[in-house]
Amino acid sequence: MAPPRNRRPGFSRRAQYGLFIGYVGAIGGALIGGVLLLLSTFNPPAFAAVRGVFAEITTPIASGFDWIRRGLGSIPDGIGSYFAVHGENAELRKQIADDKLTVTRAQTLEQENRRLRAMVKLRDVTTDAIVAARLVNSSSSSTRRYATLNAGSWQGVKRGQPVRDPSGLIGQVIETSPNSARVLLLADPESIVPVRRVRDGLPAIASGRGDGQIDIRSASVATMGFQAGDTFVTSGTGGVFPPDIPVARVIRTQGDIAIAQPAVNPDALDFALVQQTFLPEPVPAPSPSASATPAAQPKAAP
Template sequence: MTAKPIFTRGPSLPARLALCVIASLALMAADHHRHLDRLRQGLALTAYPVQWLASTPARIGKALAEQLAAHQVLVAENRALKRQVAELKRRTLKYEALKKENDRLRAFLDNSFKLGEQMLVAELLAVNLVPYEHRVLVNKGSQFGVHVGQPVVSVDGVVGQVVRVTPLTAEVLLITDPNHAIPVQVNRNGLRAIAVGSGEYDRLVLPNLPNNVDIRPGDLLVSSGLGGVFPQGYPVARVTTVAPQPGKHFARVEAKPTTALDRIREVLITWSQNTPSPFLPPTADAARP
């Protein structure tokens, strides 16, 4: 059996309403006279951690979204910059290649005026890959007036001569081919010799020179003009080795072509006017005793 409360009824509803109205008016009067400021500040300090914790997920989500958006923007900008850098590098390489080609063509033109001969610029189309056969194919043929036996030179020296012609192309035998020989002179003293190809792009051989021959390493060999093929006085090679051979009549004399025959891209096909060119002035090292 449960006990019954002593007071079965509380304050009446009008009494409660009146109490609430009186309490509200009292609080309004106290707030108007700033008696509740300390209480309000205390409650605000107490509620701040709760508010900060409640707003933390929203702040973290916003920060992550901003970071993700910034990362995506940076990635896109990085990709665009990489494409621009690659394009600029490609253009720079192209401009450098064009500049070098322009320099070579200028040098060809200057050489044409210096030699006083008619020349035709030709580009290499192919290189013979057979060992010890040094031949190249150029893009000028009989339609341009090219014929067999014509000398071919570069800005640095003699390259070879034309050995086969088609209407649009010509085959050039290089001076380093074992089947090629060119009459040369030592620019220092006028000594005549024959430079024969060795089968190596950087070596010519001068056979049948006696052990006491007046030739030195560093001497410049120029074309002598004998035979009427190559113009006189044009650089051919520079002496690299002079080795007398005891017990033999002839010395071992070798020279390096003045033209880098394994790196040429353009050549000059020459028409000689049968007017000999003067010897090149001796260089300081060749003139040195």
């Protein structure tokens, strides 16, 4: 049999305590409300003070709940903003990388244009220029140092002609073909160039070491000391290299020999200028014709 619905809660202490607390709360709330009502009617200043106290108590709690509400409400926007910012950062990084590549290309072009302008200026002021050609390659990892020009005999390039750029001497042509030429660089052990010291005109000989540097030896009988920083240019001796072309700068000394750095690094060049030799080649003397017959001798009188 089901228990009646109007059964009293006396059988449970928990239910009794709950009802008691509910009644006490209701009666207390009614009393507090009545007191506040009377206070607001008969003594508004006191009611304002009480209201201020309650406001001081409830404001931090309300602020905390409002902060929590705003934080929970901003979570979706924060997630969306994170992904949006992440995508924008990726695009900006890609744009920065593209801009760096563009700047690098522009700097390379600017350097090449500057070298070309210097080369054009040198060609214009040099009366013995043959051709300005591109340096196709150079051997920097071998003890033999050569470079290749994309100009040859069809462009007027001949064996023995000096090769230079506005900064200094590069080497000398040793082989030619119709559209290319092989250049012996200054750093090659077979390269020998007569030079002179700029500050006092001391004659010397510059020879390659095979490691990218040059040995400088005095050409005079007296032993002359070298100093770091001494600059050497071509002297014109020998009739191959025109005078006053920068050749090398001393970086250290070893006894009577100076170790010098070439004025030009062929690996960093794009173009070079081929010049005539300083002194023209001697014109061979005409050989007497083998078919020529001696003049007839007059007969002697009887």
